[in-house]
Amino acid sequence: MAAWADFEHSDGADGAEVRFSGRLTLARLGDLPARIEEVGPISTLDLSQIQRIDTVGAWIVTRAAAQHPGARIVGASDEAQRLLDALASDKSEYRVHADRRPVWVRMLEQLGTSSVAIWDELIGIIGFFGAMLVAVFTQIRARRRLRWNAIVTRFQTVGVDALPIIGLMSFLIGIVIAQQGAVQLEQFGLEVFTINLVGRASIRELGLLMTAIMVAGRSGSAFAAQIGTMKLTEEVDAMRTIGVSPMEAIVLPRVAASTLLMPLLGFYASICAIIGGGVFAWVGLEIPPLTYIQRLREIIPMTDFWAMLIKAPVFGVLIGVTGCYSGMQVRQNAEEVGRRTTAAVVAAIFLVIVLDAFFAVFFSSIGWN
Template sequence: MTEMATFSTDRDTVRFTGSLSLAKIGDLPERLRAFDGTITRVDLSEIERIDTVGAWLIHRFAAEHDAAVVGLDTDGEHLLAQVASADQPVAMRPAHVGSFIRVVGEIGAAVEQTGRTLYGLLGFLGATLIAFWHVATHPKRFRFNAVVQRFEVVGVSALAIVGLMSFLIGIVIAQQGAVQLRQFGAEFLTINLVGRITLRELGVLMTAIMVAGRSGSAFAAQIGTMKLTEEIDAMRTIGVSPMEALVLPRVLASVIMMPLLGMYASLWAIFGGGLLCWITLDIPPVTFIQRLREVVPITDLYVGLVKAPVFGLIIAVAGCFQGMLVEGDAEQVGTRTTAAVVQAIFLVIVLDAFFAVFFTSIGWV
C-alpha cells in the first residue's frame, strides 16, 4: 500500500519517503513552508513515486533553501527538469514603453507581416502555375464541371449587381463631369469623359473590387471551412491535389470571367452616362454613340482587356491563399475572409497604378 508523503531531517539533508503524488501529499506543503532549517541536499532515493505536483513542491523547497536534489531516477529527473524550466516569472502587465517606440514597433511588425504575406502569396501563385502546368500536360485531370460551376458563381450570379453598380457609376460620372465642364461651356466633352474613363479604368476596376468582395471572400470562406473540417486533408489522403481540385477551377473562372464582366460593366456605365447626357444635356443617343466612336481610341479597349484577367488572377489567388491559411477555430474563417478581400482590393489598385504608368510609357494614352 502506498504511504503518505513525509520527510525527516538528518544534519544538512532532508530525506523524503512515501508517495509524492497529489493523492498522498496531504499536509506536506504546509509542513515544508514551516521548515526553517539549513540544508544542502534533498534526498528522494526512498520515495515510491512522484508526479508533477510533487515535483513542483520539491523544486520550490530546494530553490528556497538553495539545496541540491539527489536520489531520483531518470524519469524523475526529467520531470523535475521540466518543472524547473517552466518556473519562469510572468509579467502581469506589459512593460511601459514610450509612444514613439510603440508606434515604431507596430509599424515594423506590420511591415514584417506584409512581407511574409507577399512572400507566401508569391509562393502560392507559383504552386498554382505548377498545378496549371500539370493539368495542361495531363488533360484528363482537368475538372471541366468544376470550372463551369465557378463560371456561374463568379460571372452569371454577379451580372445583376455589377450591371446596376456600373449603370449608377456612369450616371455619377456624367453628372459630375457635366457640372464641372459647364463652367467652361464644354458640356459636350462629358461624352469623352464617360467613354474613356469607363473603358480604360473604372469599368474594369470597379468590377474587380466587386468581384473581390463577392467572389474572393467566398473562395476564402469555402476553402477555409473545408480546411477546418479536414476535407482538404482527406483529399490529400486519397491522392487528390487540392490545388488542382479547388484552387485551379476558381482561378481559371476568375481569369476568364473578369474580361467579360469588365466589358459588361463598361457597357452599362456608358449606357448610364448616355442616358444622363440625353436627359440633362439634350445629346441624342445617336450623337452620343457617334461621338464615342470618334473620341475613344481602340487602345482604351485593349487596356481594359489586358488588365481584367490579371485582376481576376490576383483576386482568386488571394482568396484561395487566405482560405488555405485557416487553422484552429471558426473565427479564423472570418479573419482570413476579411484579409482576402482587403489584400485583393489593395493589390488590384496597386497593379492598376502600375498599368497606368506602363501604358502611358508605351503611348497608349
C-alpha cells in the same frame, strides 16, 4: 486584541532610526506603507518590537531598505529573517503596471510588425501562385482532363450571379461621373466633353477597376470561406489521402473561372457605365442618344479596349489566387475562417489597385494615352 502595525522614528547621525511595532501583516498594515515613505533618509530599520510579520510586511521592510541605500535591518527574529532572506534572493521586479513606452516607440513597433506581416503574406501568395503554375504544367504534361464541371459551376457563381449588382453599380457610377464632370465643364461651356470623360474613364479604368473590387469582395471572399471551411472539416486532407490534388480539384477551377470571366464582366460593366452616362447626358444635358453614340465612336481609341482586355485576366488571376491562398491558410477554428476571409478581400483589393497603377504608367510609357 492584535495591535496594528506602527513605527516610531528618531533622528540619528546618518539618518532616521525607525522602530516598528505591532503586527506587520497584510490585515494590520493600514496606512503604514504610505507613512513610511514620508520619512526622510533612513539609516536603521528596527524589527525587535514587532509581534508578527508575514511576506507582505517583510516586503514593506525590504522595499524601505532598498529605497534608502545604506539602511540596516536589525532586531529581526528567525522567522522574520527567513522571510527577508527569501525576498532578498528574489531578483524579480514588483510592478503593478507594465512600463508605458513612448507613443512613437509603440507606433514604430506596430509599423514594423505590420510591415513584416504584409511581406510574409506577399511571399506566401507568390509561393502559392508558383505551386498553382506547377499544377497547371502537371495537368498539361500528363494530359489530365480539366474539371470542366467545376469550372462551369464557378462561372455561375462568379459571373452570372454577379451581373445584376455589377450592372447596377456601373450604371450608377456612369451617372455620377457624367454629373460631376458636367458641373465642372459647365463653367467653361464645354458640357459636350462630358461624353469624352464618361467614355474613356469607363472603358479604360473605372469599369474594370470597380468590377475587380466587386468580384474581390463577392467571389474572393467566397473562395476563402469555402476553402477555409473545407480545411476545418478536413475535406482537404481527405482529398490528399485518396490521391486527389487539392490544387487541381479546388484551386484551379476557381482561378480559371475568375480569370476567364473578368474580361467579360469588365466589358459588361463598362457598357453599363456608358449607358448610365448616356442617360444623364440625354436627360440633364439634352444630348440626343445618337449624338452621344457617334461622339463615343470618335473619342474612344481601340488602345483603351485592348488595355482593358490585358488588365482583366491579370486581375482575375490575382483575385482567385488571393482568395484560395487565404482559405488554405485556415488552421485552427471558425474564427480563423472569418479573419482569413477579411484578409483575402483586403489583400485582393490592395493588389488590384497597385497593379492598376502599374498598368497605367506602363501603358502611358508605350504611348497608349
